[in-house]
Amino acid sequence: MANTTIVGAITDALRIALQQDERVMILGEDVGTNGGVFRATEGLQDEFGEARVMDTPLAESAIIGASVGLAVNGMIPIAEIQFLAFIYPAYEQLVSHVSRIRMRSQGRFTAPLVVRAPYGGGIRAPELHCDSPEVIFAHVPGLKVVVPSTPYDAKGLLLAAIADPDPVLFFEPMRIYRSFREEVPEEYYTVPIGKARIVQSGTDCSLFAWGAMVPVAMQGAELVSKQHGLSIEVIDLRTLSPLDREAIAASVIKTGRAVVLHEAPRNAGFGAEIVATINDLALDALMAPVVRVTGYDTPYPLFALEDAYMPDALRVMEGIMQAIQYEIGARL
Numbered sequence: 001m002a003n004t005t006i007v008g009a010i011t012d013a014l015r016i017a018l019q020q021d022e023r024v025m026i027l028g029e030d031v032g033t034n035g036g037v038f039r040a041t042e043g044l045q046d047e048f049g050e051a052r053v054m055d056t057p058l059a060e061s062a063i064i065g066a067s068v069g070l071a072v073n074g075m076i077p078i079a080e081i082q083f084l085a086f087i088y089p090a091y092e093q094l095v096s097h098v099s100r101i102r103m104r105s106q107g108r109f110t111a112p113l114v115v116r117a118p119y120g121g122g123i124r125a126p127e128l129h130c131d132s133p134e135v136i137f138a139h140v141p142g143l144k145v146v147v148p149s150t151p152y153d154a155k156g157l158l159l160a161a162i163a164d165p166d167p168v169l170f171f172e173p174m175r176i177y178r179s180f181r182e183e184v185p186e187e188y189y190t191v192p193i194g195k196a197r198i199v200q201s202g203t204d205c206s207l208f209a210w211g212a213m214v215p216v217a218m219q220g221a222e223l224v225s226k227q228h229g230l231s232i233e234v235i236d237l238r239t240l241s242p243l244d245r246e247a248i249a250a251s252v253i254k255t256g257r258a259v260v261l262h263e264a265p266r267n268a269g270f271g272a273e274i275v276a277t278i279n280d281l282a283l284d285a286l287m288a289p290v291v292r293v294t295g296y297d298t299p300y301p302l303f304a305l306e307d308a309y310m311p312d313a314l315r316v317m318e319g320i321m322q323a324i325q326y327e328i329g330a331r332l
Contacts, residue, residue, distance in 0.1 A: 001186065002183070002184050003183055004151050005177060005180070006148065006177050006178070007038055009155035010158055011039075011041065012184070013155040014026065014158070016188050018047075020188065023074060023076045025052045025078070026078045027054040027056050027066065027067065027079055028054075028063055028080030028116075029057075029082050031045075031054070031055060031080050032044075038174060040080075040116075041080070060081055060088075061092070064079060064093040064115065065090075068111055068113070071101075071112050071167075076112050077113045077114075079116065080115075080117070081115060083131075084117040084118065084119035084133065084171060085129060086128065087117060091136075094115075094167075094169075098142070098143070098167045101142075110165045110166055112164065112166065113168075115168070116170045117170070119173065119174065120175055120211060120263055121306055121309070122175030122310060125303070126302075127300070127302070130306075131300055132262070132264035132295065132300075135268065135270040135273075138241040138243075146238065146240075147211040148170075149173065149210065151181065152184050153191050153236075155184055156189050157170070159190045161193065173211035191238070193239050196236060196247035198247075199214060202233030202255065203254065206232075206233045206251040206254070206257065207232050207235065207259045207261060208260045208271075208274055209236060209260075210237045213262055217261050219312075219313035220232075220315075220316025220317050221320075223314070223316070227317070233255055240270055243274075248274060248277050248282075249278070249281035252278050252286065256285055256287040256288075257287055257326075258274075258286070258323065259292075259293060260290060261294070261319070262292075262311075263294070263295045263310055264294065265297045266297055271292045272292075274290075275290045287326070289326065291323045292319070293318075
């Protein structure tokens with residue numbers, strides 16, 4: 001076992017994939033000589049050569065376009081986008097080509113590629129470095145969207161994504177890249193895509209989160225426990241597409257209340273899909289409307305206002321108490 005961070009676990013997964021399958025290659029801006037902006041690919045070019053760990057021009061559309069061609073022709077490309085908000089120039093490639101290859105060719109071709117991208121705020125970065133647009137891609141049929149929150153899951157989910165025959169977007173929460181360590185097996189293993197994780201069992205309210213918001217969810221749950229004596233069930237979705245709807249429903253049926261936490265803006269955020277899922281599968285169990293604790297409906301602010309924008313443990317506690325204290329008819 002290795003005691004490592006999320007970024008360390010990602011590096012380990014990439015190294016294992018490169019060792020085990022000569023079709024695997026990494027491409028992106030500064031992934032080779034510099035080892036990536038967060039050093040997730042550090043040392044891999046020296047170990048595997050420039051043909052398999054390749055620096056590209058600053059052209060996201062070209063990175064994804066080249067990856068589609070590589071994937072269709074037998075390679076397994078892992079494309080890195082330096083920050084998720086830089087991916088917008090490549091959106092056309094992802095929606096028009098990557099997501100449609102299997103359907104367009106009636107199953108003759110697939111696109112077994114992985115797109116890695118750090119996402120989210122909390123690191124005092126400049127504009128276009130902190131966006132959290134995961135819902136845009138979760139909306140696209142044919143794309144899988146994975147968001148780990150721990151080193152163990154980061155390695156296992158990334159190896160599962162690389163082994164998947166279809167395209168996977170792998171969004172890495174840079175806020176917690178190096179914020180904690182845990183024991184991670186050194187050998188190959190996978191974590192199933194599409195399965196949520198119960199971080200903490202509880203009976204009074206379900207709290208759903210992913211990525212960098214999972215530690216915030218735990219902090220909020222602990223605050224509620226200390227101040228109000230409540231038992232909060234925390235669920236890490238891990239995968240947004242496919243979504244583990246059964247796990248969501250089972251938790252809400254158990255607790256009767258739900259709060260959804262994400263750092264993306266509230267309007268049409270992925271939390272709305274979770275609310276819809278609860279309405280579809282667990283409406284009769286609800287004792288209060290589902291509460292959303294989110295970022296605000298503004299562009300991500302400059303770092304002086306970052307702390308005011310990001311959901312924190314206090315806002316999570318307020319959301320939970322809103323669900324707990326709801327009374328039928330109180331708003332009529």
